[in-house]
Amino acid sequence: MTAFNDESGTGDALRRALGVSRRRFLSTCTAAATAAIAAPVFGASPALAQDAQDQGRGDGRGGDVLVPAARRGIILYTVRDAVGRDPLSTDLPSGFREVFKELARYGYRQVEFAGYGQHANAPGGASLESVEGAKLLRSWLDEYGLRAQGNHGFIPPSWPLTTPDLDTFKKHLEIANILGLGHMGTGGDPTGSAYRADWDVAADKWNTLGEIARREGIKLYTHNHDAAYGFLLDGGPLDAAGRPTRSSGIRKLEYFLEITDPKVVWLEMDIFWAHVAQYKFHTYTAHDGSTQENVFDPAGLVARNNERYPLFHAKDGTVNTTNGMGYDMVPFGTGVIDYTTFFSRVGARNYHNPMVEQDNAPSSTDLGQSLKHAKIGYDNLAALRQKR
Numbered sequence: 001m002t003a004f005n006d007e008s009g010t011g012d013a014l015r016r017a018l019g020v021s022r023r024r025f026l027s028t029c030t031a032a033a034t035a036a037i038a039a040p041v042f043g044a045s046p047a048l049a050q051d052a053q054d055q056g057r058g059d060g061r062g063g064d065v066l067v068p069a070a071r072r073g074i075i076l077y078t079v080r081d082a083v084g085r086d087p088l089s090t091d092l093p094s095g096f097r098e099v100f101k102e103l104a105r106y107g108y109r110q111v112e113f114a115g116y117g118q119h120a121n122a123p124g125g126a127s128l129e130s131v132e133g134a135k136l137l138r139s140w141l142d143e144y145g146l147r148a149q150g151n152h153g154f155i156p157p158s159w160p161l162t163t164p165d166l167d168t169f170k171k172h173l174e175i176a177n178i179l180g181l182g183h184m185g186t187g188g189d190p191t192g193s194a195y196r197a198d199w200d201v202a203a204d205k206w207n208t209l210g211e212i213a214r215r216e217g218i219k220l221y222t223h224n225h226d227a228a229y230g231f232l233l234d235g236g237p238l239d240a241a242g243r244p245t246r247s248s249g250i251r252k253l254e255y256f257l258e259i260t261d262p263k264v265v266w267l268e269m270d271i272f273w274a275h276v277a278q279y280k281f282h283t284y285t286a287h288d289g290s291t292q293e294n295v296f297d298p299a300g301l302v303a304r305n306n307e308r309y310p311l312f313h314a315k316d317g318t319v320n321t322t323n324g325m326g327y328d329m330v331p332f333g334t335g336v337i338d339y340t341t342f343f344s345r346v347g348a349r350n351y352h353n354p355m356v357e358q359d360n361a362p363s364s365t366d367l368g369q370s371l372k373h374a375k376i377g378y379d380n381l382a383a384l385r386q387k388r
Helices: 010-018 022-029 046-055 076-083 095-106 131-143 163-179 196-215 252-259 271-280 298-304 339-346 369-382
Strands: 073-075 110-113 147-151 183-186 219-224 235-238 244-246 265-270 283-285 291-293 311-314 316-320 326-330 353-356
Touching: 073 076, 073 353, 073 369, 076 095, 076 110, 076 369, 095 131, 095 369, 110 353, 131 147, 131 163, 147 163, 147 353, 163 183, 163 196, 183 265, 196 219, 196 252, 196 265, 219 311, 244 283, 265 271, 265 298, 271 298, 271 311, 271 316, 271 326, 298 339, 353 369
Parallel strands: 073 110, 110 147, 147 183, 183 219, 219 265, 265 311, 311 353
Antiparallel strands: 235 244, 283 291, 316 326
């Protein structure tokens, strides 16, 4: 895998697009692995923790395993076409049960759900979003030695909570417990707003929902894309609607971390989108009107809040400075995001659960592509070794 500071020119292309010096870019984005943060095992079951420790001792191939075998997972959104495929129309793996079998064959030990729907002709029928459906899913997970870690599912949209939304939320917690999920979350940001007042409301909502989930033994998490790492508008001249127009330099999600209860609200960093944010949001207009530079360091944010990040999305990209994002998505391990340095810096390898994800893995011309890319992703995740 190519790092940002390679000799191919990709790192310099991204640095120039960010508009910062090479020294600043390298010191911020690719800190030496020797500065890795040592962290304890948080919340792992004894069996999983021991498995992870055994897998993390190295195998003579140039350093310790960065992602222990028991922690290697995939979000099923990556192979959503296979889950939703009609098993009567193809010999390819189709539906939850066959996809579980295939992913286990590749070596995956964990999955993250992106809903509980599949093709109507697959065993169990179209929707398994019920107590009985969850029991069936759990039986297949157990059959193939998989553990479900999370789900991008229902988070009540209303606030204050309505009774129907609260009932639906509790139903999903019941399903999560049947499946053995340690975590339940969503694929969306707590709010799309840039204003402090709206993030205060979002924090109240998530603190309340997180406490309900905690009482059921579930960690509630929010999964975030690039926008959540933009700068909070919290000062300066007001616009016509009375809203602030300038920033103190704090990022929206950093503020959310400050004002939510660390015992009940958790996060899942999508590492690809965090690097997109690094590319997009590196300057802001301060309260006094000056332009300030602040290059985002995804690994640094995790390292400062390690216990808050039980889950990652491990997604890769190649540099593209013409698409507004800085990257194009590619199969995990075939891009330029330096996962060796990232995982070395955040540490806590027996706590974090990286889920391979590739949004564009399904193909209309190669119906087996998403599973092929899932296999590539697993092999590259398993191959990561800490630098010596």
